[in-house]
Amino acid sequence: MSRVYNFCAGPAALPEEVLREAQADLLDYKGSGMSILEHSHRGKEYDAVHQEAIANLTKLLQLPDDYAVLLLQGGASGQFAMVPMNLLGEGQTADYVNSGAWATKALKEAKIIGKVNVAADTSKDIPTRMPDPATWKLTPGAAYVHICSNETIAGAQYKTFPFTEAPLVADMSSDILSRPFDIRQFGLVYAGAQKNLGPAGLAVVVIRKDLAERVSDKVPVFFRYKTHLAENSLYNTPPCFAIYILMLTTRWLLKQGGVEGIAERNRRKAARLYEAIDGSGGFYRGTAMKEYRSDMNVTWRLPSEELEERFCKEASAAGLKTLKGHRSVGGIRASIYNAFPTEGVDALIEFMREFQRKYG
Numbered sequence: 001m002s003r004v005y006n007f008c009a010g011p012a013a014l015p016e017e018v019l020r021e022a023q024a025d026l027l028d029y030k031g032s033g034m035s036i037l038e039h040s041h042r043g044k045e046y047d048a049v050h051q052e053a054i055a056n057l058t059k060l061l062q063l064p065d066d067y068a069v070l071l072l073q074g075g076a077s078g079q080f081a082m083v084p085m086n087l088l089g090e091g092q093t094a095d096y097v098n099s100g101a102w103a104t105k106a107l108k109e110a111k112i113i114g115k116v117n118v119a120a121d122t123s124k125d126i127p128t129r130m131p132d133p134a135t136w137k138l139t140p141g142a143a144y145v146h147i148c149s150n151e152t153i154a155g156a157q158y159k160t161f162p163f164t165e166a167p168l169v170a171d172m173s174s175d176i177l178s179r180p181f182d183i184r185q186f187g188l189v190y191a192g193a194q195k196n197l198g199p200a201g202l203a204v205v206v207i208r209k210d211l212a213e214r215v216s217d218k219v220p221v222f223f224r225y226k227t228h229l230a231e232n233s234l235y236n237t238p239p240c241f242a243i244y245i246l247m248l249t250t251r252w253l254l255k256q257g258g259v260e261g262i263a264e265r266n267r268r269k270a271a272r273l274y275e276a277i278d279g280s281g282g283f284y285r286g287t288a289m290k291e292y293r294s295d296m297n298v299t300w301r302l303p304s305e306e307l308e309e310r311f312c313k314e315a316s317a318a319g320l321k322t323l324k325g326h327r328s329v330g331g332i333r334a335s336i337y338n339a340f341p342t343e344g345v346d347a348l349i350e351f352m353r354e355f356q357r358k359y360g
């Protein structure tokens with residue numbers, strides 16, 4: 001068996017150790033004679049998995065007592081809807097900072113629920129970048145301020161977060177647990193699991209508990225944060241297997257030195273790749289402004305679309321898979337999340353040098 005280097009933006013590479021453990025556990029979970037896929041979500045085996053996943057996240061994110069972790073379904077897109085359903089009250093305005101494709105999707109969903117003010121918009125800017133918080137036009141008394149911390153498609157990322165008067169809400173799907181941040185700056189943070197945490201379909205939500213009380217009783221019970229908070233995310237059958245993989249991935253992350261440890265490695269991985277791009281004499285051109293370059297999704301162009309296509313094809317033949325940029329923007333994108341190995345980045349850099357020698 002040979003594993004390739006998978007640069008996919010999501011679902012993305014998982015730690016090999018996690019996959020092996022899941023494989024070993026699959027038929028007979030810890031001597032129970034059945035798979036974790038078959039265990040009751042009310043039984044002690046699954047309960048231990050569930051509690052550990054939440055405990056690991058609480059530890060990794062250093063959550064104070066007034067914050068809680070929720071494990072929900074529907075991915076990040078489900079949260080695009082749940083955030084305004086729960087936090088945007090009648091007659092209130094929510095501020096949305098539009099930094100790109102994902103932020104745009106989030107704000108479109110909020111507009112269906114209530115009033116939205118676009119506080120800043122760099123979604124069409126080339127080179128791609130995040131709107132500088134000093135330029136945001138915020139609404140006094142806004143229900144919340146929504147941002148996307150890392151635009152997965154554009155490869156742009158906030159390097160610091162502002163302090164806002166209204167609760168700051170962040171879609172951190174593609175960079176949660178990749179670097180430290182202070183949760184106290186945020187009212188709510190959410191992420192689809194398939195980039196940095198585990199399988200698709202699962203959403204991890206971190207909420208300041210008092211915000212769960214805001215919801216109107218017109219919102220269906222299932223879509224209230226309050227419901228899941230009260231039931232510790234066991235209101236109904238949770239996505240047990242996805243949470244099991246999340247538990248293994250967070251356990252793995254703790255062994256890597258936690259968020260601090262992985263952040264250091266992430267920075268080095270990305271810096272090496274950007275160095276290769278910048279050192280190519282213009283053959284490779286980064287698409288994001290330098291101060292907003294993402295450590296998770298590295299995006300660049302070649303001199304022509306034809307060369308980009310050839311690049312992806314030859315890379316794929318060399319075991320460097322899914323480097324094609326998102327269909328909406330083209331170019332090349334290397335997604336190098338927590339679980340993506342440093343050797344894979346080195347292999348890509350070597351391939352880039354070789355490719356330039358041949359076609360540059």
Ligand SMILES: *Cc1c(COP(=O)(O)O)cnc(C)c1O
Pocket residue numbers: 010074075076077078102148150151152171172173174192193195200201
């Ligand atoms: C992938 C992604 C999403 C969408 O996630 P789904 O789980 O497919 O809904 C949303 N936001 C960001 C920043 C993403 O990278």
